[in-house]
Structures are given as structure tokens and as C-alpha cells.
Amino acid sequence: MTRRHFLRDVGLTGGLVGSAATIPWLPAWAQPVSAGIVAPLPTVSGPDIALRVAHRMMMIDGKPSHAIGINGTTPAPLIRLRQGQTARLSVTNDLDEDTSIHWHGLLVPFQMDGVPGISFPGIAARSTFTYEFPVIQAGTYWYHSHSGLQEQMGHYGPIVIDPAGVDPIASDREHVVVLSDHSPMHPHRIFQKLKQQGGYFNYQKQTLAGLVSGKDQPLGDRLMWGGMRMDPTDVSDVTGSTYTYLVNGHGPGDNWTALFQPRERVRLRIVNASAMTTFNVRIPGLKLTIVQADGLNVRPVAVDEFQIAVAETYDVIVEPDARAYSLVAEAWDRSGMARATLAPSAGMVAPLPALRKRPLATIKDMGMGGMSGMGHDMPAASAACPPEHAAMGHCKPAASSGDMAGMQHDMPGIDHGGAGMTHDGKAMSHSMRDFANAPELPKTPTVQTVSPMPTDRTGEPPQGLADIGQEAGYKVLVYRDLVALDRNPDLRAPSRQMRIHLTGNMERYMWAFDGVKLNEVTAPIPFRQGERVRVTLVNDTMMAHPIHLHGHFFELVTGHRDHAPRKHTINVAPGGTATFDLTADAVGDWAFHCHMLYHMHAGMMQVVTVRPAGETGAEA
Secondary structure, three states, X not given: OOHHHHHHHHHHHOOOOOOOOOOOOOOHHHOOOOOOEOOOOOEEEOOEEXXXXXXXXXXEOXXXXXXXXXXXXXXXXXXXXXXXXXXXXXXXXXXXXXXXXXXXXXXXXXXXXXXXXXXXXXXXXXXXXEEEEEOOOOEEEEEEOOOOOHHHHOOEEEEEEEOOOOOOOOOOEEEEEEEEEEOOOOHHHHHHHHHHOOOOOOOOOOOHHHHHOOOOOOHHHHHHHHHOOOOOOOOOOOOOOOOEEEEOOXXXXXXXXXXXXOOOOEXXXXXXXXXXXXXXXXXXXXXXXXXXXXXXXXXXXXXXXXXXXXXXXXXXXXXOOOOOEEEEEEXXXXXXXXXXXXXXXXXXXXXXXXXXXXXXXXXXXXXXXXXXXXXXXXOHHHOOHHHHHHOOOOOOOOOOOHHHHHHHHHOOOOOOOOEEEOOOOOEEEOOOOOHHHOOOOOOOOOOOOOOOOOEEOOOOOOOOOHHHHOXXXXXXXXXXXXXXXOOOXXXXXXXXXXXXXXXXXXOOOEEEEOOEOHHHOOOOEXXXXXXXXXXXXXXXXXXXXXXXXXXXXXXXXXXXXXXXXXXXXXXXXOOEEEEEEEEOOOOEEEEEEEOOHHHHHOOOEEEEEEEOOOOOOOOO
16 A cells, blocks of 8 residues: 555545545454444334345445345344233245244243244245234343344344333433344355365464564464364454444444433443354443343443353443443454444544454363363463374374473373373363263264363353453453342252253364254253253363253353343353253243354254153153
């Protein structure tokens, strides 16, 4: 870019600041912004609601892009209901293929849950289906297609259910903030590229220039990770290289703006309706008080930043002064951001922070978090590649490795190619594919790795926020901060326990529960009506998975007993575990899946069946 070209482009756009025109060499998140789009989402309400699904063109940062919308908008209209009413929603499908709508987080009869092949046949092209169900809850939720990859194309929208009585969350005004990701590339093309090369969209790999300048991993660590065929920068499957990150359907340059009066209590209902992107949300200069998670009220907790996984919702209260603020939703791999503005009047713009350094995977992300409790907390690359992965055929032991020698010296008595000692004194292999650590798993290509020492990570800052969370006075939300505002409805102890492994093969882009893809499942996961079960999810992969159970809420086992937070979606950290208690109180067949759209599409989904208590064959 020459000085002449720079001056020419600045002259054409009328200057860099305050212009709505784009600058070709800047990424989308850094483009000059418009004067601001002050437009709340279109809203539909009442006992009878008509929704029409159709193709449309949407404008993102001044560029047209093909999408699927509802009632002519993307995101779909805000559906506003009231607790206690009966909702009747007639959905007309103007597409040339089947579609569906799942009411994410809503407790509805399973026939109304909207998952083709599980709870209903789907909505055929050029036909209408009417959903009807009682609204028995309040809070912030959302809805989306469960057909193919339509969700990626814009088939999603928010739901707000007002409580029947007085809302315990006091606010002067509210705004709904729908976060999402959009690509001009067709979603089936995206999936094809992921199947061909798992890291296709990762443009933030480590480089020789970075090594020379002292960035990221040192040489020895890089060689070991390379020998394992593992990439510590592989945090997100689909990135800002193809995605534009949206707020209410608007790109960063559109500058969607939420208005307020100074010192008002402003409630932000934040929904992550993206297909593949976890966001780190902050408003520089403002504390965020979390008051609701997944639609249910929690005791207020003040934070500076929180991570919202795919399909989660969080309600926050802010009390802004008489100036503009940037609402920043940074993609978890730091390849881009969604942004909006909070301001007392339209046209105001706040400073936009630069993207932060992208995270690198660590030893805990390999499922070796238990080693930190034994005094062996090390950088990820110290994970003893050669002996651990010789069994996988990925590398050969290299006794000459200086890092390995140092590691063996620092860790006497631990054989990283064989058995170490767990906290209770039992032998455990540190191999990354030793099925002795999970003998229930099938030895198939779908199980590329088995976490040797997975640990509960719900008390840790999410991936990429650990260092930020250590800054003085800066608070990052962790799951254990969440405490239910109301006492849990079921305080019984679980009558049984089960473990479910989250498995995958990144090189072949296969994802599954317990090593079995959806098209290989022969029977559903059975529950008896009313039974209480403790479920532990074990993440055997190096990628976080937001796991969603339809038709139910569950209580996270995080030490809060009768005020455990109740959620419908839990993001399980890479190499970690998460435990919840479930009351199987909704009879029927329910989807259970990872909410990373392409992970679900690749097989990480099963069916949960809750049978009436007295029915023959209902025993688990």
C-alpha cells in the first residue's frame, strides 16, 4: 500500500473516522463505522403468531449476502411471550426443502420440540405446521432450525418470556443482543473443507517469523507438538477468515447502537446464536452484573468479562454514565469480533479495543489437568510427546529432547509412556490413547485421543481468559460463580451415575459421544420418568464442547447444593469434566448433542428417551 493509494482511499471515503465506507486493507472488526443503526429487533407477540421461513438477502457492513430469514428478517423476529399463556405459532415453510424450529431451552411437550426424526417429521416445503404449548417459564431463550445446516444461514431468533408476576430483576430498560457468525460461503462447503482438512480456516498458526521474534512456543515445544500432529493454535474450527461476527444481524462496521439514559439500570439479554463461535464479552469501562443464565435467575455477580458458549444466554445489568461504550464480543480464538455501541444518543462511537493475542492450548487441554495437583503444572508442550504418542503412530520417542530430559528430572517416578500415579495412589497411564483410562470406549478412529487425567475445570477461567483473569482487580466469570436465586425444585440425591465421553478425530473431522456417531447409534440413552441421575461429561478432545439437552434443565455440581445453578447447556472445557444432576421429568424422546453445528452434523448427537415409570423396558 503506497502513500498515494492511502491518500486516495481516505479521500474517497471522506476520512477514516466516522465514515460508513470500508477500507479494503482493514479487517471487518477494524473498519470505520457508520453513524449507528438504532433499530431494535422486530417483535411478534400474542397467543397466535405467524412465522414464515424463506430465503432472503441481508446486508452486512454494506455488502449483500444470501441468508435464510423469518418474516423477512435475519435474525428472526423477537418472540415475546408471557409466563402462563398458551402459545400457538404457525410456521410456513417457503423453502424448497424441509425446515423446522426448535424452541431452545423451552420446556414443551416432546412433540412440539421441533427436531425432525426425533420429535416430529419436520415441516415440508410449501407447508405449514402449528406448534402449540403452554408457556410455563420465564426468561431469555432463543429458537432455531434443527434441519441440516440452516441455522448457519440465519435461521435463528430470540425469545423473551416475561414472568407472570413481578420480575425480581429490576431494570429501567432492556435490549436484546443476539450474537452470531455469518459466512458468504455455503455451510455445506464449509463442512466439506473441514472434512478435507480440520485446520483449513486457522490462519493464526505459529510461524517461523514468530519463532525468531520470540513469540508463542519455543522451538523444542513446537517440534514436540508437530511430532504429535497437534496444533496448539487450533482453538476454533471456523474462524474470522470466513466469518463476520454479528450483533442483531449487523456487522462490526454497521455499528448497531443501543440507547439509554445516564445512570439507568440497563438489562442486556445476550444470546449466542452462532453456529460455531464462542464469544468473550466485555464492555470496557463498565462492570457487568450477571443476573440470569440460560433463562433462570442467579444471584447477582459482578464481572469484567464473561465467556458465552454457543447456545447459552446470559442477562446482565449495566449502569452506564453519559458517554458511549463499546460492547465487544471477541471470538474465542481472537480472529475477529462482533461489536455494538451503548450510547445516550445515536451517532456516538466509543473506542474499540484491538484484538488480543490468540490463546494456545495447554497441558490441561490435553486432559492432563490432574498433573497440576501433583506439582507438575507445565506448559502444554511439556506433555511428553514421544512416549505418549508413539502408540498412536504419530511420532517416535526422542530421548535426546532437552525438554523431555528436564521433565523426567523434574518428575521422578513418573513414566510418561506408561503408568503414573493418580491422587488416590492408583496407577494411570499418561498415554493420550490408552484405553485403560476409559475401557468403555470402542477402539475406533472416532476416538483419536483419551484424556489421561481429566479434571473438573468449572472453577477455572475459560480457555484463553486465564491470564486475563489474573490481572489485578479484573474478574472473569467462571461457572462456579453462578448460584441459583431460587432453591432447586428437586433436592433428592441421585440414584445412579453415568459417564459420557466427548470424543473426536480432528484429522478426519469425526465427533461423537462415547466414540459412537449418531448414524451408528443402535439405541437411545434410557431414563425412567422421575429418576434422579448424576451425569459426568468427560472431554477426551482438545476442543471445548457446548453440550445441550432438550426438554430439561439440570443442576451443575459446583458446590452450591440446594442453590446449584440450573442450565440447559454446559460448555465442557478441553481435557476437562463437568458434572450435573438431572431429574428426568419429561416423558418422550429428546435430542442430546454438542451445539457446535458442524460437530453435531458430523455425529456428536444422540437421543435421550424418558419412559413412564411403570412402563416395561424403562429400566436404565
